[in-house]
Amino acid sequence: MRFFSDNAAAAHSKVIEAIAASNRLDTAYDGDEWSQKLDGAFSDLFEREVRAFWVATGTAANCLGLAALCPPYRGIICHRDAHIEVDEAGAPGFFTGGAKLTLLDGPGAKLTPDLVAAGCEAIRNDVHQVQPAALSITNATEYGLVYRASEVAALGDLAKQRGLRFHMDGARLANALATTGESLADVSWRAGVDVLSFGFTKNGGLNAEALILFDTSLSDEIAVRRKRAGHLLSKGRVLAAQILAMLEGGLWLDNARAANAAAQSLANAARDRLVYPVEANELFLKVSDEEALRLRDQGFDFYEWGPGQIRLVTSWDSDRSAVDKLASAIAAL
């Protein structure tokens, strides 16, 4: 029973069906009928005109976006535990041509205006220190915390004051919104976000993410950068069709709710052990080595997360009985 991550789960059957249904000759790259619908579909969803680009991975979505927001000789402010810093093999350095990630601390991988302002103040304003050009946050964070729209907006205001462009890594944005019930518009462009990586792969997609531009003036640049990075699939319809299937009837939100519900079941059983409140589909538990071993012996797989902690991640298709068994096992520790 795997609680390693949501990133290797099966894709939803509707996604697989959409891939099969789109399997016919059409215009190459993003000229096909599915790709051509993306801008419209996302514009509806975000309640304003946006430009949407499919890509195959979250790393590509994040780093294409960041490259458009930050020139090679400037910096991107993010949390020390941000995925772009910790788990993307230095991809931001590659895509931006050597821009610097300026790292901030903060509980639960969450940034606040105060933290960001202090981070900016710590940089001497001269040519010797790398001046920041962008701010990047992850929602939900790498520790499963959620930014409310008002929190994003506060960061957006600060970004504007400081002349920073604003990027959101939304690999688990669906999970965040499933919790808050807020709108995509409120948590993104209305809060000042310029570019959003909107994740589907962890949430029932197969290999499709959407890079959403609220600053639509960046779209020509992104189109070229996507090609130049080898991310312009010739049969791009396979990605577009997945995304459209995920949007259809709000599947993306249903899936996220299912994953979050499973996480809450586990959270209820683990209350005293929680390192952070469970606001999405990730749980970090204080568990001794001996206890972790006991869980493993019962067939549960998960990551250790530093000494005395484990990480559990639920998925859109987390098996109900496996979740219940794990909840019981945790309660019985």
Place this chain on the structure above:
Amino acid sequence: MRFFSDNAAAAHSKVIEAIAASNRLDTAYDGDEWSQKLDGAFSDLFEREVRAFWVATGTAANCLGLAALCPPYRGIICHRDAHIEVDEAGAPGFFTGGAKLTLLDGPGAKLTPDLVAAGCEAIRNDVHQVQPAALSITNATEYGLVYRASEVAALGDLAKQRGLRFHMDGARLANALATTGESLADVSWRAGVDVLSFGFTKNGGLNAEALILFDTSLSDEIAVRRKRAGHLLSKGRVLAAQILAMLEGGLWLDNARAANAAAQSLANAARDRLVYPVEANELFLKVSDEEALRLRDQGFDFYEWGPGQIRLVTSWDSDRSAVDKLASAIAAL
């Protein structure tokens, strides 16, 4: 009736089935059972130990390979019409960190040892001129010509003499081998090729190419570069499964034969108009503007290729009756 390219055709049904069949939770990235089979499957096919990496596009395959063969401060010798020069948006410059493409001429986008030797000689050996580190050829070429194994080997010998690493862009390698009947081993590593981009997408795959390393010492570097470029899919099984389906029972070769056969049908009808011999699945025809218009009026789509020429590309699934109709239409011009 589209004869634009083979790059947007439908994927083979077995490929779609393989995607569906691989749609279940497994280890992320390339830890799944399909990905784990790639090295073995390609080692069998190439008659020696190789390392094989899936990627989603030919540009990624080519440029990851080139980046491992050529440092940023050196050059890659290729034909002026090479895909990496003409149609990849400068991706080699991005992936290598600014290495230079040194361009050579030669009929049909084909290089010979003499051309390459002369190209090397033209470079002054000092720190002011960019010294070449690699040679890249495309087989079949961008004009549908095929390198025989002996021709590749002659280039491989020269590359070794000159201290050049050797890359082959095999986006249509299947079509080349369907024509020559030679073995994958003979046309690649036995001929001195270090790294091969082995294409499947144009030949019945959906979005999967294999980057084959004969110099297996590069595999750690390629693994990191793939991740860093955002090309490490979390559900990588979707690419591995496609490739395995293409290899199963020699589907890749069957598909290429079908495409080549369709091309030959057209070639027979167009004999006097052929700019190059038809050795794979591309045809370049001398056709006046007025003639081209007549073909379009009958419902045939294709690219103009400079003044007075058109390009036709057949595919693994080229419709028999459409091919026959086009052959008749050409004959009737």
Place this chain on the structure above:
Amino acid sequence: MRFFSDNAAAAHSKVIEAIAASNRLDTAYDGDEWSQKLDGAFSDLFEREVRAFWVATGTAANCLGLAALCPPYRGIICHRDAHIEVDEAGAPGFFTGGAKLTLLDGPGAKLTPDLVAAGCEAIRNDVHQVQPAALSITNATEYGLVYRASEVAALGDLAKQRGLRFHMDGARLANALATTGESLADVSWRAGVDVLSFGFTKNGGLNAEALILFDTSLSDEIAVRRKRAGHLLSKGRVLAAQILAMLEGGLWLDNARAANAAAQSLANAARDRLVYPVEANELFLKVSDEEALRLRDQGFDFYEWGPGQIRLVTSWDSDRSAVDKLASAIAAL
């Protein structure tokens, strides 16, 4: 008697004196009194407000300027024989992060609006081909030809129409103006040039070039890029003082006139052998191998320039008697 190049000649005594005179503690980097005078001195010279940055080499001046004019994913149109293409070790690729040099032909390394327009037309306007962002010319050209202000202006008009930024490599701009008698303003910003590399090292300086920005909005970026490339000297006064000495009393123009006069002496002796008209301080002569050997035997050093040609370069301090001897020797061939 060396006629290899003007790039290794002695510096003018006033330049050496200026270095010695500036050798005292002052504010670091470009905060010193000499550096602080550059903007004003060049603004006077160019008859408008400019921003001027010292750098130690022409390669740095050219490539910092180009990096500010062309993003990594676009291209720079230049002549196939341009110094940035031929003799800078791929530096434009390094500084720009992989932008492409799009090469044009044209006699004497000189571009015309027609050539540039045709070059632009040859690029398919899509994401697969690298779209140009900048035009770069060298004045005087690598073959010693001079662009008149009107010729530059015609290129500037075309650049504007095509949305191209305009860079001039003026490593030997002084020699060009010594010939035409035109003004710096007319041949640069009034003709549409955005960024100029104004060379002093070949013209009596020791190791100082000026990067002149007519688009002063680029100055913050250039300041950072200069530092980031390791080109911000802590005792920058040593470069500023050289440049000010070269400007003082028009020394830069006097030196260029002397070099040009020496070249004309040689040209008069070599009239039938000239490959190009001699408009600056470089001569390309048709000379057989045997004749070249005869010149060498008389103690003259120079570069062979392809089969049957040699290059001679005069300098601000070319020895009068050596020039006369060489002129006689050429006449006597």
Place this chain on the structure above:
Amino acid sequence: MRFFSDNAAAAHSKVIEAIAASNRLDTAYDGDEWSQKLDGAFSDLFEREVRAFWVATGTAANCLGLAALCPPYRGIICHRDAHIEVDEAGAPGFFTGGAKLTLLDGPGAKLTPDLVAAGCEAIRNDVHQVQPAALSITNATEYGLVYRASEVAALGDLAKQRGLRFHMDGARLANALATTGESLADVSWRAGVDVLSFGFTKNGGLNAEALILFDTSLSDEIAVRRKRAGHLLSKGRVLAAQILAMLEGGLWLDNARAANAAAQSLANAARDRLVYPVEANELFLKVSDEEALRLRDQGFDFYEWGPGQIRLVTSWDSDRSAVDKLASAIAAL
């Protein structure tokens, strides 16, 4: 009376004389007689064969060296306060093509084997996290502490165990050795250092640093990278002559001793206020705002270094009476 830094002091008169003396036509780039002596001079000094390259700045020396030691997709371990991280405008990212600086803490900007080992251990060994390829230390450190040869050797041993290449930023190496009396050989290659930036500009040079390769196999690459970065001066003799003048008769060591002695005079007066022991020519003093103001009122200039601290730097030519006055002023606070 300026105690800001040693980086903007006058150059030693022998350096200026050497520049004047080398001011005559010679072979360009590094073909001149001065440049040709560098390898020999440094090989003598280091008691083994080395390759030495002049460059104009410490940033260039550091980053050319690091680029040769660390590929774009890996990391460089250094202290959080290292010059390459804090004060070079992201130059390592530019020169390496996006390699990551992995930052460690440690008092006085000094690293120990334990700190480095712990830093390595904290990096998960997979393709998602950036694996280190090199270790870089600064001697003397940015806080004026000195690594003894045995301390460097312990780091060198660890680097070897961990497969890390080893770079030393020796912008103030002369000051370090003036204190320890150890040999250049012992503190560098005998301690495992592969590449050394040997600083002269802060120590009486004008604009010349030496990049010393103990791994001489890197020299071809460095030669090209230097050119490509615009750091190959055509009249390179001006840098070589400076360096030779600094080596002549041990001027580099005399100058460093003078700077250190001035620092000790101040240290004796400031004993209770010292944040770190004074081992080279930098002092960090605990001084209240009011006290700092009092010093400024007496005509002393220096940097504030965070709240309640100031930095004083002495130079090879620090004026004896100014030093004495400052020492008295500090004692009188």
